[in-house]
């Protein structure tokens with residue numbers, strides 16, 4: 001308890017944020033210095049590293065996503081294995097910064113989402129939503145000796161929210177401007193956006209998952225190259241193709257894109273079964289190779305642009321879009337988004353001096369810092385929760 005009080009009383013903390021996203025490419029570890037709390041929070045990124053999963057580990061994690069292959073024994077065991085990997089990532093980034101674990105105040109760990117049911121399902125007389133992130137925080141705390149805050153999403157779900165997206169709260173703290181409406185567009189496996197209307201309060205922000213980010217592009221590229229390529233590096237393949245407008249419009253005619261925010265989605269919806277359907281229809285229309293890569297890249301780009309038109313621009317206008325996440329390195333994708341958004345400034349996190357990869361890991365460091373301060377750290381407008389809550393469970 002003394003340690004917790006000591007951390008609580010500090011004005012400035014060194015915090016490690018850990019994140020593994022839906023693309024399962026590895027663990028992002030960010031070491032930050034955080035001063036203050038709430039809207040007075042100031043964050044400096046001191047060090048960042050991505051610790052990629054081995055192909056074997058990645059395959060094992062992917063198996064957990066499907067009810068047929070993700071059996072309880074595997075989930076039980078992988079929770080502890082991932083705890084070890086997350087601990088190693090934390091220790092790695094601390095060492096890279098030339099520091100030792102005893103100098104670090106906190107770890108904020110997202111874990112790995114393996115299942116997410118954002119819409120309520122009735123069972124045994126209870127209507128519940130649910131979500132599951134693994135990567136045992138007790139193991140992280142034990143291996144590092146650092147107080148670890150983790151398992152954030154569940155408290156928001158318990159309060160009637162979808163448990164996602166959580167990053168908007170931190171974006172509100174870090175990016176809000178008085179006279180510009182800004183969209184922070186993350187393009188990971190899923191594409192998700194936070195909109196900060198000019199001069200907004202926390203209750204004014206809008207955030208939702210637009211739909212697929214790289215998830216469909218990655219799977220198509222994997223299948224087109226018989227597994228030789230895992231993603232379309234810099235958008236080179238899509239850049240050589242021509243978008244098939246018939247297939248594109250059919251794919252855009254999807255219930256998810258029409259749904260009004262708040263809304264979240266995941267691999268359960270835009271995963272490999274979705275791609276099976278895309279491929280079937282593409283074969284009927286004779287769309288293949290570079291053209292198919294271009295068409296699914298346009299699907300991500302245009303669904304993002306249309307979501308701004310339908311849910312944001314008519315009400316708030318839009319001055320600037322800042323793209324982050326791995327998709328910001330896909331030049332074809334970013335250029336397509338620019339093409340669909342006439343008159344809006346489209347930048348990447350790098351363009352404004354930040355790091356696209358570190359952003360989510362930094363967010364979980366900030367959420368942990370808020371939890372330790374006892375501050376509510378969910379944006380109810382984004383998750384749909386009934387009220388603000390303090391998310392994060394503490395492993396001493």
Ligand SMILES: Nc1ncnc2c1ncn2[C@@H]1O[C@H](COP(=O)(O)OP(=O)(O)OP(=O)(O)O)[C@@H](O)[C@H]1O
Nearest residue numbers: 021022023188189190214231233234325326329330
């Ligand atoms: N150089 C590149 N060119 C094109 N695409 C890239 C490049 N680098 C990364 N990507 C894409 O970014 C993806 C990883 O993005 P990111 O790490 O942001 O996802 P994530 O955090 O796992 O997902 P989410 O935010 O949905 O949880 C890769 O799967 C790949 O599709």
Ligand SMILES: CC(=O)N[C@H]1[C@@H]2OC[C@@H](O2)[C@@H](O)[C@@H]1O[C@H](C)C(=O)O
Nearest residue numbers: 022113116164165166167190192360
């Ligand atoms: C359940 C879950 O892990 N959701 C992720 C996922 O990846 C992107 C998008 O879908 C977003 O809603 C969320 O992650 C980010 C970090 C968030 O909570 O803001």
